[in-house]
Amino acid sequence: MNELSEFQSRSQESLEKIEIELLLQGIYAWCGYDYRGYSYNSIKRRIWHRIHAEGLTSISGLQEKVLHDPYYLKRLLGDFSINVTEMFRNPSFFLDFREKVVPMLRTYPTIRIWHAGCSTGEEVYSMAILLQEEGIYDKTKIYATDINSEVLKAAKTGLFPLDAMRKYTNNYIKGGGRRAFSDYYKATAQGVKFHSSLTKNVIFAQHNLVTDQSFNEFNVILCRNVLIYFNKPLQEQVHELFYRSLGTFGVLGLGESETLTNMKQAGCYEEIAGYQKLYRKIK
Incomplete structure (x- = not known):
């Protein structure tokens, strides 16, 4: 590559970064959604995916559409949401939670759990099943939050694909499940619907980890596989939010990465199960 080509390549990368910064700043200023602290490479991939999906050719072209058409904005925000999840994901996490966290929770008169970034709710239903089997669900309130209102609507339905049940069943068994997994759902024409008893103590609500504040004191906060999409300053900010939201000896659960x-x-924390990223707040 000659000097001119190298200069043009660097210039194109710099221009692309400026355009992305302007797009994210525009979304924040116009709508209040703050994605400026998200991982640059991750957000860039999602922006270009939306550009190609809309038949556009540039980031500036997408910005014009997003700031003037709410349907373009809705689709882009959907791309920004991280919705990769499954029931009893990383089963050993749930096994350690049963064995090392539940005994402590049994000693509390009431339990408050926050699923931050709950997506379509698979891990919320997983936790509800675990707590039912451990006999402490009735004294628990689960707060399931996400920035994306559409995935929260999906989570509330309790409907999941039938073809995912084999994998979810295997996860459930490996996670220490004590019954037949099929006891918790029934097949419908729309897919598998989990019993409404699993959400009787669940509150689904919209919450933005980047801009919103703490709203309660919790015994457990689970935020798994969300922070990997944030840059370091934003991770620090969210960890401060979690720290303020946890009571003394409260438990924080993170994703495997x-x-x-x-x-x-x-x-301020000690490891409960370091490999499974379970921590107890000690000061």
Whole structure:
């Protein structure tokens, strides 16, 4: 590559970054949704996916559409949401939760759990099943939040694809499940519908981890496989939110690729199950 080609390549990358920054700033200023602290490479991929899906050719072209047409905005925000999930995802996490966290929760008169970034609700239903089997669901209130109102609507229905049940059943068994997994749902024409008893103590609500504040004190906060999409300053900000929201000896659960290491709040926790990213707040 000659010097001119190298210059043009660097210039194109710089221009692309400026356009992305302007798009994200415009969305924040116009709508209040703040994606400026998300991982740059992740957000860039999602922007270009939407550009191609809409038949556009540039980031600036997408910005014009997004700021003037709410349907374009809705579709782009949907792309920005992280909705990759499954029931009893990483089963060993749920097994450790049963064995190492539940005994502590049994000692509490009431339990408050926050599923932050709950997506379409698979892990919320998983936790409800676990708590029912451990006999502590009736004294528990689960707050399931996400930035995306559409995935929250899906979560409330309790409907999931039939073809996912084999994998979910295997996860459930590996996670220490004590019954037949099929006891918790019935097949319908629309898919598999989980029993409404699993959500009788669940509150689904919209919440933005980037811009919204703490809204309660919790015994457990689960935010798994969300922070990996944030840059370091935003991860620090969200960890501060979680720290303020946890009561003393409260439990924080992260995803397998996430960690408290190098976070300023790290010294305020001790590991319950380090490999499974379960931590207890100690100060």
